[in-house]
Amino acid sequence: MTASEVINLILGLLGFAIAILLFWSLPVPGFTSRNTDRLPFLSIIIPARNEEGRITPLLQSLQEQRYKSFEILVVDDDSTDNTVALAESYGARVLQNKGIGSGKSSACWLGAKEAKGDWLLFLDADTKFTSVDGLRNLLHFYQRKGARGILALQPYHTVKHLYEHLSIVFNIIVVVGMNLFTAWGSRFKAAGSFGPCLLCNRDDYFLSGGHQKIEGAIMDDLALGQAFLDQNLPVRCLGGRGTISFRMYPEGLGSLIEGWCKSFAIGSKSTHPIVMLMVILWITGSLTTASALISSIIDASAAAMIINGALYILYAVQTAWFARRVGNFKWVYFPFYPLFFLFFAGIFLYSFVRVNVFHSVKWKGRKIKV
Structure with a gap:
């Protein structure tokens, strides 16, 4: 093997090994339906802007919950569709966010001020509980942890169309970027x-x-x-598999690009430098391995094809393993895993330019300055 082939192999092996440490585990709330401890009254706050096409599964799943001691507050953020009437048809109390600002944060703040519950559960309109005991399990887990600070779940990503698989690497990195799921725990x-x-x-x-x-x-x-950490309050993050799910950007590829562009270049700044270095090594190793395999095929080098082919398969399996922790992504697409990494790199670069050069991003028809 040439020196460059050896370097590529080392980068590939290093990236594969580092990734195992990077995404060591993703805990989920346990099943606690037999727990009879009393739970406080809960206020469920749902900020909504033009969510007519997405909020129904959430409202239906809330109606189906066995735990019933809660109120639903839908905070309408200047919707122009049928969101308000739809929410009211499911018995939600609708609050109007007009005149006091706009956006998700102001909507959540209004909902919290109007809430009657001792506990507050903020849900995005595109989420839904996947079990009739999902809400109760979530509340009991929070109670067992002392009912302090934040308990946050990343919903399990449900996909239906091919283009939605382009979110695979984003979904993985959103989770590992929280710094809590490496081999070193908290x-x-x-x-x-x-x-x-x-x-x-x-x-x-x-x-x-x-x-x-x-x-x-x-x-x-x-x-x-x-803000919670600044007050020395705990922040616990878990996976939502078996409890809550969502479908991201069902409107199409344009919405997917816009959504990830809005989030990623800014969100990456909160990731610990060591975790970010591990992410970079994983991405580099995966793409280097794919490049090395293509080169070995072009050069008709049997030994190199076998080595790089084996490592390529390992990366495909590893990416599928990670992805299935965070969503129901289909196995058939993972032999083409380099495309997912290249798409991620392209959107990340585009997001970086939007944030650092143009100082603005777009989301749901609004131009947001950053």
Whole structure:
């Protein structure tokens, strides 16, 4: 083997090994339906802007929950579709966010101020509980951990179309970028919290300043988690598999690009440098391995093809293993895993330019300055 082939092999092996340490585990709430401990009244707060096509599964799943001691507050953020009427048809109390600001943070703050519950559960409109005991299991887990600070779940990603698989690497890195799922556990400080499903108690929420404190933050989930950490309140992040799921960007590829562009270059700044270095090594190793395999095929080098082919298969299996922790991505697409990494690299670069050169991103028809 030439010196360059040896270097490529070392990078490939190193990236593969580092990735195992990078995404060591992803805990989920346990099944606790037999727990009879009393739970406090819960306020479920759902910020919504033109969610007519996405909010129905969530409202249906809330109706189906065995645990019933909660209220639903849908905070309408200047919707122009049928979101309000739809929410009211499911018995939700609808609050209007007009005149006091706009955006998810102000909507959540309004909902929290109007809430009657001792605990607050903030849910994105595109989430849904996947089990009739999902809500109860979530609440009991929070109770067992002392009912302090934040408990945040990253919903399990449900995909239906081919283009949605382009989110594979993004979904993995969103999770590992929280710094909490490496082989070293909680040794690294949490980057913040997940945003789609976030549970806290009322007192801690207002002590932290809540969403009012982070008004204007694009990555509100990370900012809110940091606000809790600033008050020495714990932030716990778990996977949502078996409890709660969502379908990201069902509107099409344009929405997917816009959404990830909005989030990623900014969110990556909260990732611990060591974790970020591990991510870079994993991505580099995966692409280097693919490149080395193509070169060995062009050169008709049998030995190199066998070595690089074996490592390529390992990366495909590893990527599938990681991806299936965070979503129901189909196995058939993972032999083409380099395409997912290249798409991630392209969107990350585009996001970086939007944030650092143009200082603006677009989301749901709004131009957001950053």
